[in-house]
Amino acid sequence: MAEFANxxxxxxxxxxxxxxxxxxxxxxxxxxxxxxxxxxxxxGPNRVGIYxxxxxxxxxxxxxxxxxxxxxxxxxxxxxxxxLFSIIPALAAWAVLPLGDGLVVADIDAGLLYVLAMTSMGxxxxxxxxxxxxxxxxxxxxMRAGAQVVSYEIAMGFALVGVLMAAGSLNMSEIVHAQQGxxxxxxxxxxxxxxxxxxxxxxxxxxxxxxxxxxxxxEIVAGFHVEYSGMAFAIFFLAEYANxxxxxxxxxxxxxxxxxxxxxxxxxxxxxFDLVPGTLWFCLKAGFFLFGYFWFRGTFPRYRYDQIMRxxxxxxxxxTVVWLVVESVFILTGFGPWF
Amino acid sequence: xxxxxxxxxxxxxxLFAATMVITAKNPVHSALFLVLAFFNSAALxxxxxxxxxxIALVLVYVGAVMVLFLFVVMMLDINLAPxxxxxxxxxxxxALVGCVMVVEMALVVGSKDVxxxxxxxxxxxAEGVGMxxxxxxxxxxxTVYAYPFEIASVVLLVAIVAxxxxxxxxxxxxxxxxxxRQVRVRKEQRLRIVTMAPEKRK
Numbered sequence: 001m002a003e004f005a006n007x008x009x010x011x012x013x014x015x016x017x018x019x020x021x022x023x024x025x026x027x028x029x030x031x032x033x034x035x036x037x038x039x040x041x042x043x044g045p046n047r048v049g050i051y052x053x054x055x056x057x058x059x060x061x062x063x064x065x066x067x068x069x070x071x072x073x074x075x076x077x078x079x080x081x082x083x084l085f086s087i088i089p090a091l092a093a094w095a096v097l098p099l100g101d102g103l104v105v106a107d108i109d110a111g112l113l114y115v116l117a118m119t120s121m122g123x124x125x126x127x128x129x130x131x132x133x134x135x136x137x138x139x140x141x142x143m144r145a146g147a148q149v150v151s152y153e154i155a156m157g158f159a160l161v162g163v164l165m166a167a168g169s170l171n172m173s174e175i176v177h178a179q180q181g182x183x184x185x186x187x188x189x190x191x192x193x194x195x196x197x198x199x200x201x202x203x204x205x206x207x208x209x210x211x212x213x214x215x216x217x218x219e220i221v222a223g224f225h226v227e228y229s230g231m232a233f234a235i236f237f238l239a240e241y242a243n244x245x246x247x248x249x250x251x252x253x254x255x256x257x258x259x260x261x262x263x264x265x266x267x268x269x270x271x272x273f274d275l276v277p278g279t280l281w282f283c284l285k286a287g288f289f290l291f292g293y294f295w296f297r298g299t300f301p302r303y304r305y306d307q308i309m310r311x312x313x314x315x316x317x318x319x320t321v322v323w324l325v326v327e328s329v330f331i332l333t334g335f336g337p338w339f
Numbered sequence: 340x341x342x343x344x345x346x347x348x349x350x351x352x353x354l355f356a357a358t359m360v361i362t363a364k365n366p367v368h369s370a371l372f373l374v375l376a377f378f379n380s381a382a383l384x385x386x387x388x389x390x391x392x393x394i395a396l397v398l399v400y401v402g403a404v405m406v407l408f409l410f411v412v413m414m415l416d417i418n419l420a421p422x423x424x425x426x427x428x429x430x431x432x433x434a435l436v437g438c439v440m441v442v443e444m445a446l447v448v449g450s451k452d453v454x455x456x457x458x459x460x461x462x463x464x465a466e467g468v469g470m471x472x473x474x475x476x477x478x479x480x481x482t483v484y485a486y487p488f489e490i491a492s493v494v495l496l497v498a499i500v501a502x503x504x505x506x507x508x509x510x511x512x513x514x515x516x517x518x519x520r521q522v523r524v525r526k527e528q529r530l531r532i533v534t535m536a537p538e539k540r541k
Contacts, residue, residue: 003341078371109471113394120402124374127406131367131413143410150406170473306516 013105017094025241026056032294039298066230071133074227078132083228083235086125090242093118097249098173100259100279111172112160115250116153119205122243123149125236126207126214126224133227141223144305145207145214151312152201158320159198162191162327163254166338176258181265181337186257190330190338193323195255197316199289202247204312206240208293210300211308248289249282256285346386353379366412374405391473 030045030052037044045052070076096111098104108114123146130142164170166187167178179186188195204211215223225236252258259278263269303311331339356376363369377400384393480488 007341108390110390110394110473113391113398113473117394117397117402120398123402123406127409127413128371131409139413143414146406146410150403153402170471310518 010105014095017099017105018091021091021094021242021245022238024245025238026060028241028245028290029059029237030056031290032297035291035294036298039295060234063230063234068230068232069227071135071227074134075132078128079227080232082125082129082132083232083239084125085128086122086239087235087242089118089121089125090239090246093246094242096172097246097253098176098258099249099282100277102173103259103279104173107171107173110170112164112170112175112254115172115246116157116160119243119246120149120153122239125239129228129236130224133224135227137220137222137226138224140220141214141216141226144216145224148207148211148213148308148312149205151309152204152316155197155312155316155320156201156205158317158324159191159194159201160254162194162320162324163187165324165327165331166191172253172258176253176260179257180260181257182270183257183262185337186255186260187338188255190336191255191323191327193319194327195251197320198255199251199292201312201316202251203293203296204308206243206247208240208244209297210303212302213305213308216302244290244293245286248286248293251289252282252285258282342386346383349379349382349386353383366415367409370405370409370412373408374401377401377405389472391476 033055034044034052045055048054048058068080070079093115095105096108096114098107126145126149127142130138130140130145133139163175167175169175169178207214213219213223215225220226225233228236257264259282261270261273261276261278261281263273330336333339353376356372356379359372360369360376363372377396381393381396381401384390384396
């Protein structure tokens with residue numbers, strides 16, 4: 001009986017996490033179109049509901065009604081399985097993210113490793129989709145995405161090793177606790193190069209502009225999901241946006257002090273800003289990164305494929321390796337308020 | 340109760356996937372079944388409270404090695420008929436290797452030190468040392484097994500150097516980019532402005 005009650009409690013926690021997440025994903029698509037519209041001096045969707053606020057719901061209804069066309073000679077089973085391969089890891093990784101003090105589905109010791117393992121599995125959705133579609137464009141898109149994700153994972157992993165060294169723990173909550181204090185106590189300052197590397201490779205990992213060669217409309221139509229329609233297509237987008245929010249949330253936890261307010265522990269300011277709930281601070285910081293995603297998309301042209309590989313292997317990875325050595329010196333000398 | 344049930348589910352899927360790896364007709368299916376097998380063995384390790392090993396298995400094998408495997412398999416246009424031809428010829432060798440593996444397994448499982456039912460030396464690592472699995476593994480690797488660990492890293496380094504040497508040999512006829520030259524290029528080298536009289540349409 002106790003086991004059963006425990007199981008119900010876990011499911012309740014998962015639902016409490018996933019439902020707001022899906023709503024956030026839906027409104028991310030709206031926010032993205034509005035923000036990019038604003039950057040490009042046009043209005044964006046503003047017809048459905050006030051300020052176009054019902055647009056994501058209208059889009060979801062449209063995609064639900066559409067037929068899922070399965071191409072001839074496609075591998076039917078894998079074709080339908082591929083969207084699941086991309087959405088399941090994208091959601092599973094959320095289990096260990098603390099949205100506030102103690103507000104986490106599973107507070108496991110190896111949280112950071114778990115996240116890295118889950119995000120590394122997301123690439124199967126893309127590769128399987130590209131192969132199962134039996135289409136040249138899809139296959140090329142899948143190959144590009146696979147090579148890109150595997151290369152940037154290394155830089156990302158090294159950046160996370162830096163955080164692990166600074167915090168001395170793999171547990172997400174403890175990583176945030178290690179950054180307790182005002183904003184200059186957070187890890188972004190001592191680990192600035194790793195922070196930038198993490199952010200760049202996070203954008204590349206989610207296949208977002210300027211690294212979206214996997215989709216590359218002008219070269220390979222829509223890349224790996226060119227043959228998908230209706231709900232199967234929508235699930236790929238759900239996964240992409242869930243991953244974007246995940247990367248933003250991770251950046252907040254690892255480098256920007258998670259749920260702590262920027263003025264935590266400063267004289268009179270600290271208690272005033274601590275009145276704001278920690279989850280709100282978390283969302284605000286993550287929102288900054290999400291805005292960054294849109295901003296990049298509105299600003300930068302797409303990288304050429306070989307330039308992406310060059311950046312990943314010859315710039316980002318050496319930077320992380322050098323900074324890990326510098327960081328060990330910091331730790332040995334007990335540098336600043338951080339170590 | 341639930342744990343036992345989960346164990347049997349994961350174990351059954353693992354065995355099924357492992358069988359399918361060698362029996363599936365399509366190589367891509369084989370590779371994907373191998374991924375499933377890795378994933379399920381990782382889940383079993385997690386259940387044995389070896390969370391570091393389990394997650395590392397997913398991270399390294401599922402997340403990186405198998406992706407590259409799938410890459411290669413997908414690019415190949417494999418004709419299945421010639422692959423089946425040698426079946427009878429290689430059967431004795433295969434059977435021999437299989438037999439050796441079965442005997443080895445039997446020796447491990449049947450030995451007195453391993454009690455599969457009540458957990459012999461393979462109790463949970465966290466229980467024994469009183470710290471998290473990852474920490475326990477790290478402290479053992481860098482103290483007791485420091486030399487083997489370092490030697491393993493040197494072996495990996497040799498592999499990296501070898502891989503780089505294999506691809507970095509001089510290959511005439513390949514078109515490579517010279518990034519320095521691309522960056523250093525000036526307008527005058529690429530652009531020629533021509534003045535010409537405007538043409539009139541007749």
